[in-house]
Amino acid sequence: MPSIAITGSIGSGKSLALKLLAQLLPSNIYNADLENRKLLDHDEEVRDHIKKAFGDACFDSLGYPDRKHLFELITSDQSAKTLLEGILHPRLEKVWKPRALASRGTKSDFFIAEIPLLYEKGLENFFDKVILVACSDSVRRERLKLNRQLSHTETLAWLKNQTTQEQKILLADHLLWNDSSTPMLELQIRHLLPLLKNL
Numbered sequence: 001m002p003s004i005a006i007t008g009s010i011g012s013g014k015s016l017a018l019k020l021l022a023q024l025l026p027s028n029i030y031n032a033d034l035e036n037r038k039l040l041d042h043d044e045e046v047r048d049h050i051k052k053a054f055g056d057a058c059f060d061s062l063g064y065p066d067r068k069h070l071f072e073l074i075t076s077d078q079s080a081k082t083l084l085e086g087i088l089h090p091r092l093e094k095v096w097k098p099r100a101l102a103s104r105g106t107k108s109d110f111f112i113a114e115i116p117l118l119y120e121k122g123l124e125n126f127f128d129k130v131i132l133v134a135c136s137d138s139v140r141r142e143r144l145k146l147n148r149q150l151s152h153t154e155t156l157a158w159l160k161n162q163t164t165q166e167q168k169i170l171l172a173d174h175l176l177w178n179d180s181s182t183p184m185l186e187l188q189i190r191h192l193l194p195l196l197k198n199l
Contacts, residue, residue: 002199003103003111003126007118008133009165010158011140011148013178013185017133018114020186024193027110030096039091040065049087054080075157089121100126110196119163119171128199131192132172134165139179 006021008014015033022029039046041064050058050065054073060066074081096113103111105128115123124130135143144150150158169175174195176188 002105002128002196003100003113004196005100005118005124005127005130006112006114006133007116007130007168007172009140009162009168010116011144011155012133012135012165013143013176014114014116014133016182017131017176017178017185017189018112020182020189021112021131024186024189025110025112025196026108027112028099030099030111030113032092032096032114032116035092035095036088039088040067043091046087046091050084053083053087071154071158075154075161081161097126104128117162119168120161124171129173129196130171131174131176132168133176133178134169135178 004021006014006018015031018029018031021027040050047059047065050070054070058066058069058073070084074084096115099111100113104126113127118124118130141152141155144155145152174192176185176192178185
């Protein structure tokens with residue numbers, strides 16, 4: 001079960017690539033966005049830590065995380081970003097890291113993990129191969145505006161906390177360029193499959 005990481009900058013289409021790849025390869029998967037949402041919505045220990053660190057304003061009237069408020073915090077205050085990552089990331093790693101380590105170099109089903117901050121956190125060595133999903137800045141801005149209601153300024157604030165896409169392209173083993181349609185992304189993945197199956 002070779003371990004594969006999917007990474008890329010915000011708005012590139014990592015989750016879609018993960019979904020498509022999982023449909024085409026015998027695999028079990030880890031979706032960082034989904035796991036992060038589970039922690040924020042349902043883990044009482046995590047919620048208590050966030051309240052103690054940032055106050056009740058981080059939660060809405062129904063008790064769910066105010067993601068807009070958290071976003072503004074971590075993009076405007078580096079210490080807040082570090083503190084929040086210190087709460088979430090160790091718990092996330094407990095989910096994916098044992099599976100990645102157990103899978104490296106094996107020959108059965110694949111373990112495929114979406115890890116947005118793979119290079120920023122120096123986690124690439126836990127995987128046999130890294131696939132980078134990338135896109136042009138104009139496409140990214142449009143997606144984030146439509147799907148997450150992020151302005152251009154907010155997008156830039158998020159990206160400044162990440163390794164640049166150009167640097168990631170140089171580091172990754174494989175590149176999927178996701179400027180077009182879902183069928184075009186799937187076509188690229190199908191061309192990549194023979195290389196992955198030979199791991």
